[in-house]
Amino acid sequence: MNKDLTKVRNIGISAHIDSGKTTLTERILFYTNRIHAIHEVRGKDGVGAKMDSMELEKERGITIQSAATFCSWKDIDINIIDTPGHVDFTVEVERALRVLDGAILVLCSVGGVQSQSITVNRQMTRYRVPRIAFVNKCDRTGANPERVTRQLREKLNLNAHMLQMPIGLEGDLTGMVDLVKMQAVYFDGENGEKLRYEAIPAAMAAEAEERRQALLEEVSMFSDELMEVVLEGGDIDPALIYDAVRRGTINLEFTPVFVGSAYKNKGIQLLLDAVEAFLPCPIDVENTALDLKNNEAEFKVTNNPADPLVMLAFKLEDGRYGQLTYVRTYQGQVRKGDTIYNSRTGKKVKVGRLVRMHADEMEEIEECGSGDIVALFGIDCASGDTFTSDQISCSMSSMHIPEPVISLAVIPVDNKAQINMSKALNRFTKEDPTFKTFVDHETGETIISGMGELHLEVYIERMKREYKAEVEVGAPQVAYRETITNRADFNYTHKKQTGGSGQFGRVAGYIEPLEEGEYEFVDKIVGGVIPREFIPSCDKGFRKSVEKGALCGAAITGVRCVINDGAFHAVDSSDIAFQLAAIGAFKDAYMKAKPVIMEPIMKVAVEGPSEFQGAVMGSINQRRGMIIGSMEEGNYTVVEAEVPLSEMFGYSTTLRSLTQGKAEFTMEFATFKPVPRGVSEELVKKYQEEKKNG
Amino acid sequence: MGDSSMKVNNPIRALGLDNTAGEGLQSMGLVIARAGLGKTAILVQFALDCMLLGNKVLHVSIGQSVDKTRKWYDDILSMLTDGEKIESIPEIMRNRMIMTFKESAFTRAKLEERLDDLVKQDIYKPTCLIIDGYDFEHNDYASMEELRGFMGQRGLKMIWFSAVSHREDKRVSANGVPAPCHEVDDLFDIVLFIKPEGEAMKLDIIKCDDCAVHPGTSLGLDPATMLIQKN
Numbered sequence: 007m008n009k010d011l012t013k014v015r016n017i018g019i020s021a022h023i024d025s026g027k028t029t030l031t032e033r034i035l036f037y038t039n040r041i042h043a044i045h046e047v048r049g050k051d052g053v054g055a056k057m058d059s060m061e062l063e064k065e066r067g068i069t070i071q072s073a074a075t076f077c078s079w080k081d082i083d084i085n086i087i088d089t090p091g092h093v094d095f096t097v098e099v100e101r102a103l104r105v106l107d108g109a110i111l112v113l114c115s116v117g118g119v120q121s122q123s124i125t126v127n128r129q130m131t132r133y134r135v136p137r138i139a140f141v142n143k144c145d146r147t148g149a150n151p152e153r154v155t156r157q158l159r160e161k162l163n164l165n166a167h168m169l170q171m172p173i174g175l176e177g178d179l180t181g182m183v184d185l186v187k188m189q190a191v192y193f194d195g196e197n198g199e200k201l202r203y204e205a206i207p208a209a210m211a212a213e214a215e216e217r218r219q220a221l222l223e224e225v226s227m228f229s230d231e232l233m234e235v236v237l238e239g240g241d242i243d244p245a246l247i248y249d250a251v252r253r254g255t256i257n258l259e260f261t262p263v264f265v266g267s268a269y270k271n272k273g274i275q276l277l278l279d280a281v282e283a284f285l286p287c288p289i290d291v292e293n294t295a296l297d298l299k300n301n302e303a304e305f306k307v308t309n310n311p312a313d314p315l316v317m318l319a320f321k322l323e324d325g326r327y328g329q330l331t332y333v334r335t336y337q338g339q340v341r342k343g344d345t346i347y348n349s350r351t352g353k354k355v356k357v358g359r360l361v362r363m364h365a366d367e368m369e370e371i372e373e374c375g376s377g378d379i380v381a382l383f384g385i386d387c388a389s390g391d392t393f394t395s396d397q398i399s400c401s402m403s404s405m406h407i408p409e410p411v412i413s414l415a416v417i418p419v420d421n422k423a424q425i426n427m428s429k430a431l432n433r434f435t436k437e438d439p440t441f442k443t444f445v446d447h448e449t450g451e452t453i454i455s456g457m458g459e460l461h462l463e464v465y466i467e468r469m470k471r472e473y474k475a476e477v478e479v480g481a482p483q484v485a486y487r488e489t490i491t492n493r494a495d496f497n498y499t500h501k502k503q504t505g506g507s508g509q510f511g512r513v514a515g516y517i518e519p520l521e522e523g524e525y526e527f528v529d530k531i532v533g534g535v536i537p538r539e540f541i542p543s544c545d546k547g548f549r550k551s552v553e554k555g556a557l558c559g560a561a562i563t564g565v566r567c568v569i570n571d572g573a574f575h576a577v578d579s580s581d582i583a584f585q586l587a588a589i590g591a592f593k594d595a596y597m598k599a600k601p602v603i604m605e606p607i608m609k610v611a612v613e614g615p616s617e618f619q620g621a622v623m624g625s626i627n628q629r630r631g632m633i634i635g636s637m638e639e640g641n642y643t644v645v646e647a648e649v650p651l652s653e654m655f656g657y658s659t660t661l662r663s664l665t666q667g668k669a670e671f672t673m674e675f676a677t678f679k680p681v682p683r684g685v686s687e688e689l690v691k692k693y694q695e696e697k698k699n700g
Numbered sequence: 701m702g703d704s705s706m707k708v709n710n711p712i713r714a715l716g717l718d719n720t721a722g723e724g725l726q727s728m729g730l731v732i733a734r735a736g737l738g739k740t741a742i743l744v745q746f747a748l749d750c751m752l753l754g755n756k757v758l759h760v761s762i763g764q765s766v767d768k769t770r771k772w773y774d775d776i777l778s779m780l781t782d783g784e785k786i787e788s789i790p791e792i793m794r795n796r797m798i799m800t801f802k803e804s805a806f807t808r809a810k811l812e813e814r815l816d817d818l819v820k821q822d823i824y825k826p827t828c829l830i831i832d833g834y835d836f837e838h839n840d841y842a843s844m845e846e847l848r849g850f851m852g853q854r855g856l857k858m859i860w861f862s863a864v865s866h867r868e869d870k871r872v873s874a875n876g877v878p879a880p881c882h883e884v885d886d887l888f889d890i891v892l893f894i895k896p897e898g899e900a901m902k903l904d905i906i907k908c909d910d911c912a913v914h915p916g917t918s919l920g921l922d923p924a925t926m927l928i929q930k931n
Contacts, residue, residue: 160802163765620817627823635766635798636814638805646766679790 011309012287014377016085016334018102018135020126021112026142030112030268030277031075031086036197037275038077038084040364074321074332074363074379079278085379103133105320105334105379108255108285110277111139115149115265119157120613120672127162136255136291138262138280139164144172145179145267155263160639166261167224169251170276171214173207182265182273183210185218186247191276198271222247228254248283255284256291288377293336295392295400298349305400307336311375314338315346315395318402319382322389322437329436331382332363336402338395339375346393349401355393359383389439410442411606411651411675413455414462415480416469426475427452434465441465446554455485457675484652486689487604487678488555489564493518494598497571498591500583510578511536511587513544514571517595520564525552528568536572540584544569547588556596557603558689559696567592602680603689606651609676612661614669616643621664629653630682648676652685727909728848732863732881733894738901739862740764741926742892743830744772746860748780750828751795755857758818758826760811761800762833769798769832779925797824803835808843812850819854828858836863836880844884861888876906894921903928 019027035041075086087102103109109130113123130137139158141151151172158166171183173190181192183206190207194200206214222242226233229250235242254260262284266273289309295316296302307316315338323330340346344357361368361381374380387393392401418424431443431454441456456462459482469475497514513536520526527545536544545567552562567588574584610631612622616638622645623633631649654673661669681689731742747757761769773796777789799814811831818824829851851859869879877885878893885891891907901921908915920929 161765163768619814620821623817623823624821627821632794633797633824635770635800637766637800638810638814639802 011289011377013081014083014085014287015281015285016087016105016107016288016377016379017281017285018087018106018109019112020103020109020130021114021123026114026268027112030110030140030142030274033268033271033274034084034086034278035075035077037199037278038079040075040077074381076362076364076369076379079282082282084278084281087379102320103129103135105318106133106135107288107291107377108281109135109137110281111137111261113139113141113154113158114146115141115144115151115154116146118150118154119161120670124161124611127164131258134258136258136284136286137164138255138264138277138284139166140273140277141263141265142268144175144265145177145270145272147176149175149179151175151263151265158261158263161637164261165224165254165259166263167221168217168263168265169221169280170263170265170273171210171217172265173210179267179270179272182276183214184276185214185221186244186251188214188218193272193275198274201275225250225254225260228257228260252284256286288336293402295336295402298399298401302401309376310337311339314398315340315393316398316400316402317346317393319385319387319389319391319393322387328384329386330361330363331385331387333380333382333393335374335376335378335380337376339373341373345396347396347399348387349392349394349399350388351391355385355387357382357385388436410440410455410457411485411608412458412462412482413453413485414482415446415449415451415453416466417451417478417480419476419478423474423476426473427469427477430465430469430473430475434468444553451480458673482655484605484650486558486560486681488557488560488562488601489604490517490519490562490596490599490601492598492600494595496591496595498587498594499573500587500590502583503578508575508578509580509583509586510573510575511540511543511580511583512573513569513584513587513591515567515569515591517592517599518566518568519599520566524563524565525549526566528566530568530570531572535574536569536584537574537579540574540579540581541569543581543584544572544588546581547585548592550585551589551592551596555601555603556593557601557686558693560603562596562601563604603686604678605681605685607648607676607679608651608654608673610647610649610654610671610673612645612647612669612671614643614661614665616641618665618669619643619645622661622669625657625660625664629657630685649673650679650681651675727858727889728851728887729858729860729890729892730863730877730881730888731860731892731894732865732878734867735864737894737896738921738926739864739894740769740772740832741776742894742903742928743832743860743862744776745928746858747796747828747830748773748776750858751792754795755827756795756825757797757828757830758815758824759796759798759830760832761798762806762831762835763803764800764833766798766800769800776925776927779927797826803833806835808839808847815854825855827856828860829856830860832862834861834863836861836884841884841887844887848887865893899923901926 019031021027077084077086087106111123111127111130113119141154143149144151151168155166155168158164169185171185172179173181173183181190183190188206190204192202192204194202222236225247226236229246232242232246232250235246251260251262255262262280264273264277264280266277268274293307294304295307297305316336317333317340318336319331319333321332340357340360342357342360345354346357347354359382360371360374361383362371363381368381371380394400416427418427431452434441435443441454441461443452443454445452454462454465456465462482466477466479469477493516495516499512500509502509515530527548529541531541548567552565554560555562610626612626614622619636619638623636626633626645626647626649629649630653631647634646634648636646637644657671661671729746731739733739747759750757759769801810863881865878865880871879871882873882873885875885875891877891885907888907889909890911893904893906895902895904901923903919903921905911905913905915905917905919913919921927922929
């Protein structure tokens with residue numbers, strides 16, 4: 007294991023769907039000798055790319071789960087996380103970014119900066135991830151890396167500058183001009199593995215010199231030494247330029263842009279050199295943890311292997327040999343057989359097997375240290391848990407997890423399918439915090455919820471394929487919520503006397519809106535008016551009540567239930583009596599607390615030719631959308647809006663017909679907002695009818 | 701603090717322009733200053749004032765992104781409310797739409813076309829228009845006059861422009877309006893000029909037909925926040 011942390015790079019590869027991330031990763035693995043043959047994502051050989059290890063990923067040609075892999079380039083160890091591009095799998099991207107030190111932002115040279123690139127860039131900014139940009143697919147018709155670089159500046163506000171110039175474009179792409187070393191680089195051999203360095207073609211020399219000067223002017227801002235040399239006008243050591251670019255990149259003040267075509271094996275080795283030269287090593291990046299023994303005070307992790315262990319579990323997978331937990335170590339080290347602590351549960355766990363992941367294959371290792379990304383076997387934990395040694399108690403700051411917005415019912419076809427489905431759901435909910443499941447007690451149906459239609463579709467497919475769980479699927483439903491807007495008092499007595507021992511319980515108190523969180527129970531009983539053993543029964547009764555609201559049957563969130571009085575009977579009071587009393591009390595108070603229905607609002611970005619801007623805005627307006635703004639760039643416009651999810655079903659068809667198929671849209675969850683009165687009345691009516699019809 | 705008290709505390713009141721936004725007066729205003737002195741901050745204060753009164757604002761930003769423009773609103777609103785969370789803010793923000801254009805992509809005809817799209821389809825009917833970054837150097841008197849006419853036809857009550865003046869350009873109109881707006885100054889009902897004075901920032905009222913404050917008055921600007929000082 008390489009112990010010199012300056013020789014370690016933990017990087018992610020993020021981008022818009024179909025910009026060629028997985029193809030790029032495949033080439034990286036090939037050039038770093040991790041694989042010995044290249045397989046395409048949708049290749050005719052049917053093998054599929056190495057990083058797309060799931061059958062479903064190979065079939066659809068998209069990356070669903072991020073897979074971690076390790077490789078070495080020259081004397082540098084690189085841990086790569088390949089992340090999904092579709093917005094429905096955004097939590098995978100978020101989790102990867104949390105543990106990475108740097109990233110390659112892959113862009114399509116034809117499509118340029120698309121809305122998902124904006125989302126990914128925002129996520130990178132949130133986690134302060136330094137990035138280099140790779141403009142891929144320069145061999146494609148319409149390739150224009152220059153335009154993409156401009157978009158990086160204008161749309162993403164990045165100080166982006168090309169460090170290379172492509173030699174030829176589209177079908178004529180043959181190599182690159184390196185603007186730092188001022189030489190031309192060509193990629194020979196069957197897989198472009200042999201680099202040939204030559205003088206810059208005469209026809210490009212003047213332009214290359216001009217661009218180099220512009221680049222030097224820009225990067226000399228990050229190095230006084232370079233600025234002096236530039237001003238003096240002498241020969242410039244490339245090392246000086248590298249150093250300046252590196253400083254700018256790590257401080258998020260500069261984004262170097264590289265060009266190439268992964269598919270045509272052009273430019274990948276130079277990109278790997280850039281990873282080494284410009285992206286930070288673990289000690290360049292400041293990471294913090296919360297000291298649980300000191301009022302959650304923030305402290306900087308040290309990266310020192312001699313310090314107590316701090317390690318974050320950022321991804322779980324349930325494989326053939328049990329749970330596989332991907333971890334990033336921030337300080338200290340772990341050996342096989344060590345005992346570590348889960349700071350959330352306080353439980354001790356023993357490290358059985360330590361492995362370095364290579365997509366779906368693994369390599370056993372004896373130890374791992376600061377800066378490493380490895381996987382542990384057989385450790386029970388949740389995604390986002392922090393592991394430490396016994397000398398320290400801390401937690402890495404929490405990760406941003408969006409709320410699920412869409413749900414559907416899944417019905418197993420037989421008993422065997424039921425058992426398999428339970429196993430599958432158990433695994434999926436542990437792996438993916440944005441995927442949730444519960445049983446609707448009224449209908450007995452199992453409901454799954456997630457971030458979008460594709461998100462749920464993929465899990466249903468996985469259920470069928472990996473767990474042989476045949477299920478019937480209901481229509482997608484918006485995950486509405488109910489919440490209260492006022493405080494309301496209750497005083498309810500549950501009394502039943504029908505022969506034998508009776509039931510008696512009285513609870514009094516109030517419910518009120520809870521600003522943050524879903525549910526809270528507060529016990530303010532004094533003097534034993536409700537015996538201690540029945541307090542949890544009241545909590546249980548309230549919890550049951552919030553599972554389903556009276557307005558439209560959606561879960562109730564943001565409610566605090568407070569009990570401050572009550573009564574019991576020495577013989578007739580019981581657990582069930584107090585549960586029923588709490589349920590009755592909640593029912594009484596709920597409507598008085600002015601409940602409202604909340605709906606998920608999506609942030610929608612529609613990109614298309616400007617001539618359709620009016621039509622696009624009209625379509626958003628018809629869908630109860632609020633247009634935030636529009637950005638017009640020549641013939642192309644992006645309209646940003648907030649639209650209720652319930653109005654977005656079938657929007658892709660509408661948009662296609664409105665814009666002759668020339669516009670596309672992406673959406674992601676923004677917030678929950680109360681539905682307008684008309685919609686609320688309709689939802690209530692529909693729910694009442696459903697209840698009446700059983 | 702509710703939004704009603706925000707209206708009362710809004711320092712834009714210092715200009716005495718209270719009635720302009722709400723009462724259907726059609727007026728065209730201009731904020732002029734050298735680059736980087738806070739023209740957008742002033743325009744956003746006017747826009748927020750309109751929005752708080754329940755009027756719809758279309759903010760046209762030339763050369764800036766939607767996010768950057770939105771951030772101006774968030775920052776100014778946060779300063780006006782002292783960072784306090786106000787329930788009605790999401791509702792107030794429904795009164796704002798941002799439209800951005802690249803410098804090279806903006807034309808008066810294009811703006812008129814976009815505004816027509818919004819108004820005729822009943823998508824959004826602004827009563828106040830903010831145009832931040834209009835190129836006065838390359839637009840003549842006639843086109844400004846047409847724009848003013850167009851504003852009236854589309855039911856806009858207010859239109860506010862920003863313009864960049866240059867230290868080296870000494871041209872000035874008879875009313876004291878500096879270049880590049882010196883030749884179109886009679887089309888504006890209000891002209892405000894931001895100028896630094898030592899450590900302080902001043903907002904000179906060069907022209908104001910409807911203000912309670914007389915032309916020639918100079919108001920103080922908080923240099924840290926660019927809010928008009930109450931006293």
